[in-house]
Amino acid sequence: MTKLILDLDTGIDDALAIAYALGSPEVELIGITGTYGNVLLDQGVRNALAITDLLGRPDVKVYKGLPHSSTTDSFEVLDISAFIHGKNGIGDVEIPDSPREAESESAVDFIIDAVKTYGKDLVYVPTGPMTNIAAALDKAPEIKDEIGRIVLMGGALTVGGNVNAWTEANISQDPEAADHLFRSGAPATMIGLDVTLQTLLTYRETQRWRDLGTTAGAFLADMTDFYIKAYETTSPHLGGCGLHDPLAVGVAVDPTLVSTLAINMQVDVEGATRGRTIGDNERLNDPNKTMEVAVGVDVPRFLDEFMTRITSLAKN
Ligand code: BDR
Ligand code: CA
Secondary structure, eight states: OEEEEEEEOOSHHHHHHHHHHHTOTTEEEEEEEEOOSSSOHHHHHHHHHHHHHHTTOTTSOEEEOOSSOTTOSOOOOOHHHHHHHOTTSSTTOOOOOOSOOOOSSOHHHHHHHHHHHHGGGEEEEEOSOSHHHHHHHHHOTTHHHHOSEEEEEOOOSSSOOSSSSSOOHHHHHOHHHHHHHHHTTOOEEEEOHHHHTTSEEOHHHHHHHHTTOSHHHHHHHHHHHHHHHHHHHHOTTTSSEEOHHHHHHHHHHOGGGEEEEEOOEEEOOSSTTTTOEEEOGGGTTOSOOOEEEEEEEOHHHHHHHHHHHHHHHHTO
16 A cells, blocks of 8 residues: 655645545555644644544654755744734644654654655655755665655646745745755656646535534634635635645545646756746756656546545544
């Protein structure tokens, strides 16, 4: 069975990604590694522990990652992130803290150990900045050939960014880390804004969770309504909120949900377009394409899978 690691800056769509993974019998979630972005590292770890407890899976271990990029000394949450995900990252909905703590092993070591243990059966899904995987590739470069696949949420190829005209949020937090991953030769599928802004959720679906009458259903509905409301302000033309991180998990479970273009990517790390993800001219004709970029998505099928899996999980 495919083993999954989610690397999360646990905000709202990251939380939905946890629910999607736990509702997918085809994969085993062997751990969550924490990163920073929507919230500070510690808050994201706290959210991941609390959410796995609330969803009835206190057996899922959580590992602490790096608190900021290697090019900065610290990290501060952007105002826009707090606006979209709430101050606590989960739409300011209060849920009980977990009595558990993060594991003592670091996220970077856990990622490396998991590759050594599961090899090609392991799919790693980063849905925040790529800082942890870049550090793992630095420490143990051979894992690029040993890992099954990396399905990352981040970047954009055919559309603009969401931080500014050219940069997507996860890549913008640590462009060097993403560039390192993209050039490493690790097998990676980029799930960017090209496809995630086509998969939208509305109040109609969250009401279905609320109608379940369960704690999990109420939590998911209240949290996601906060996110939809924020999208009404930031992106009113969309008519819903983007299911960025759950789509990456969806593709990790079932790659046929998207159509992809085989192209080696790079990230601009200097100049005015810092953070832009773009095809690497120098490796354009390289017969060994290690990356794929999702350029199309089966929206109805994904939304159906998303609702079926999460609703069945939240029923209990
Ligand atoms: C990405 O940025 C974060 O705010 C979301 O959780 C998602 O991973 C979308 O650009
Ligand atoms: Ca995220």
